[in-house]
Amino acid sequence: MIQVGLNHFLVVSTALFALGILGIVTRKNAVMVLMGIELILNSANINFIAFAKFGNFGFQGQAMALFVIILAAAEAAIALAIVLNIYKTFSTVNVDEIDTLKD
Amino acid sequence: MNVYDIIFYLFAAITILSAFFVVTTRNIVYSAYYLLFTFFGVAGIYVLLGADFIAMVQLIVYVGGILILLLFGVMLTNRITSVEIRSGSIHVVPATIGVALFAGILLASMWNTEWKSVDTAAPAATTQNLGFLLIHQYTLVFELLGILLLIALIGAASMARK
Numbered sequence: 001m002i003q004v005g006l007n008h009f010l011v012v013s014t015a016l017f018a019l020g021i022l023g024i025v026t027r028k029n030a031v032m033v034l035m036g037i038e039l040i041l042n043s044a045n046i047n048f049i050a051f052a053k054f055g056n057f058g059f060q061g062q063a064m065a066l067f068v069i070i071l072a073a074a075e076a077a078i079a080l081a082i083v084l085n086i087y088k089t090f091s092t093v094n095v096d097e098i099d100t101l102k103d
Numbered sequence: 104m105n106v107y108d109i110i111f112y113l114f115a116a117i118t119i120l121s122a123f124f125v126v127t128t129r130n131i132v133y134s135a136y137y138l139l140f141t142f143f144g145v146a147g148i149y150v151l152l153g154a155d156f157i158a159m160v161q162l163i164v165y166v167g168g169i170l171i172l173l174l175f176g177v178m179l180t181n182r183i184t185s186v187e188i189r190s191g192s193i194h195v196v197p198a199t200i201g202v203a204l205f206a207g208i209l210l211a212s213m214w215n216t217e218w219k220s221v222d223t224a225a226p227a228a229t230t231q232n233l234g235f236l237l238i239h240q241y242t243l244v245f246e247l248l249g250i251l252l253l254i255a256l257i258g259a260a261s262m263a264r265k
Contacts, residue, residue: 015122046152054221065154080263
């Protein structure tokens, strides 16, 4: 068996990214779409840290991963506030039924 | 195959399997719980990559914060009569084909690229170096992110109150 190296981590992050896109595209519920976005952000973070370790970039990659986590927290809070407003307006959060911007 | 490899395969399996269940389970609450295992697996992978501080931040922010927010989102946007909160999927077959093609392209380009791969030993103190970086090279980014978090907090509170 091959020694675990950079490519192994990249395969994991590719799988997470593909599953995240699958979740965003196929699921109806807006909260599920948010979960897909979180999966994609995690896969990007794995890439940042893996390249920082194996590309010998010091701590730059880890700092970027920290920033991504902070942005993900802000994004989740804002997105859930928007989803709550959508639920108040349309009484549903299924993204395929919400097709008006303004009533 | 040494211990490092075995632990890597373990965490990779946890991460990918639970991410698969997140996407495919029909019950949203179960999806949120599978997401918990995905985040734990990713934190383990961070530790294997020598980023212990990021792994702890991942556990605190994602598991302790974002996952709870998502669960609240699920509970506030469904008329809860039982634990069964179901949500359907649309366009599953074409989306799966498209995503599989996309992942194939990504993997092919990954294998055909000669990545620079230096095997460096993990440094002992990542927290100290990371903190040094944050107050030296990334001071402006750090301050801006603080302001952004404050704005996001106020914005989310005022939007949800309407």
